[in-house]
Amino acid sequence: MACPTAFDEYGFLMRNMNEDEEGYRCHKYSVSTSSNNAIESWTALCRDWENNKSYSHSKVSHLMKKDGIPKPLRPSVWQMILNVDSVQKVHAQVQYESLAEKVQRRLLDYSVSLQPSQSNIHKLMVAMDDDQQAKDSLEWVKAAKQIMLDAVRTFPDHNMFIGDTDTKENLVLILLMYVEYNPVVGYCQGMCYVAGLLLMNLCAKEAFWCLLSLLEGERYLTGFYSRSLARVKLYADIFLLMLKQRHFQLGNHLEQLHIHPLMFVTAWLMGLFTSICCWDTVLAIAELMFLEGAHTLLRAALAIMEVCSSELLAMPTADKVIFFLQHLPSRLVCHKNLIPVIWRTTLHQSDIDDCQRLLEEQKVQQTVGEDESSWTPAKKRKHSEDVPLAPPSTTKHVSTETVQAALTDAHTESEDYEVIGESSKDIGTELHDIVTIATLKVGEESRGCDQVDSPCSRKSVTKTAIPVHVAEACIPRRSPRRIGAPSKSVFSPSQDGVRKMKAAGPDAFKQFSTPTSKPVKRQRRDPSPKDSDENDVEMKVLKRKKMESL
Secondary structure, X not given: OOXXXXXXXXXXXXXXXXXXXXXXXXXXXXOOOOOHHHHHHHHHHHXXXXXXXXXXXXXXXXXXXXXXXXXXXXXXXXXXXXXXXHHHHHOOOOOHHXXXXXXXXXXXXXXXXXXXXXXXXXXXXXXHOOOOOOHHHHHHHHHHHHHHHHHHHOOOOEOOOOXXXXXXXXXXXXXXXXXXXXXXXXXXXXXXXXXXXXXXXXXXXXXXXXXXXXXXXXXXXXXXXXOOXXXXXXXXXHHHHHHHHHOHHHHHHHHHOOOOHHHOHHHHHHOOOOOOOEHHHHHHHHXXXXXXXXXXXXXXXXXXHHHXXXXXXXXXXXXXXXXXXXXXXXXHHOHHHHHHHHHHOOOOHHHHHHXXXXXXXXXXXXXXXXXXXHOOHHHHHHHHHHOOOOOHHHOXXXXXXXXXXXXXXXXXXXXXXXXXXXXXHHHHHHHHXXXXXXXXXXXXXXXXXXXXXXXXXXXXXXXXOOOHHHHHHHOXXXXXXXXXXXXXXXXXXXXXXXXXXXXXXXXXXXXXXXXXXXXXXXEOOOOOHHHHHHHHHHHHHHHHHXXXXX
């Protein structure tokens, strides 16, 4: 006699399996049934949302942290915090019924229904081999085939997805509707788990609009399912950076084992942690992400590493670490153990932005810091002839204080030299040479830029962005040293130069070009008493003439 099939409170098939087996699911849940007071509080909040189309974020967060979202109210609360009404207004051109009808018509062109059966998948594979297919039609057929293949593998132990069910058809439908709506992104593996999670609690129409909010919302999963997986890679790098900052020993351990986060966090991020064996934990993470945004996924990943740190540090090989992270034990990720750690883990969008800027700076330094000794002679010639100046994107901006200090020092060093000549062009040349000397001094701060030869030194100088008018405003006053020059100081900080520097703001430190004129030759000057006596005589003569004229 066959044993009756039993499902747990979330609809998953109860099977006797070892915890390390593939597909194991824990059926001992930590979350108890919501109290009457909690249900009343959530009901009042949903009523206010229906009337005013607004809700208190802090109140939702408080109730979610205290009791979670009651199962009967989950459809209303999810649509509320995902702001489905606004999504429908923004995408007013999308009509659910007409889009669903269009998808079904396209499937009928290939004699295929929405049910992901083997025969339907075979028909789509045959259609893919048709050379007469247009490119866009071929891409659509490929997406439809992959969606049906993934629909068969999506939550195979859940009662709503076992056998030929309407939920499976709805899963295929809403995913194909999204492909029809956004063919640029199309379908990516991982979307099926997000859509399946929504269909467990919502009808097909509600699930489609929630899916559209998640995939198109900037604060949610936009970029996670692009062809390049750009945002997933970015989040993996940010995760590694934060792991080293918050759990240095664990981050160093993974680095020593040559384990990159992409080896295990990809499934977490793209599947909203649906691979975790405790479903109450999965729902809590998903609902917190709906409320706070995609950075919640990083909070959850960091919390998992925290609760698993002692076990991970004791593992000597990479394969054991990766297998452990792909099959997290229920004793560590159960709701009562993991969710409080996630709430305690603070992470804001500003933190992610700071990490992103740091990663971009590191990437620029790695790109432009290429070892020139490995260049071929042809590449060296091309770099020196065709790329004399560094691109603006690789220019390291330096502070006004650093520039001013460097220019002051450079100006002091230039006291030992004198420019021979009286043309105004020579004055500009001397100013440029002082700026070039200052460039040497700022080189350490602007390291990472391409390098060129200085016109006044054979050293390798980084191309620091110090425009002439900024230098002119920063250089301190000094007495003129040009023979026959007027008494007014050439390098005094002019009001015009100061005004230009203040008006320019952050853009003041852009790339400056080398003057086309050749630098004037400099020579040592040995001041002699004779020159001083002659100058004194000239001054006395001029003074006597002035007195006589009066």
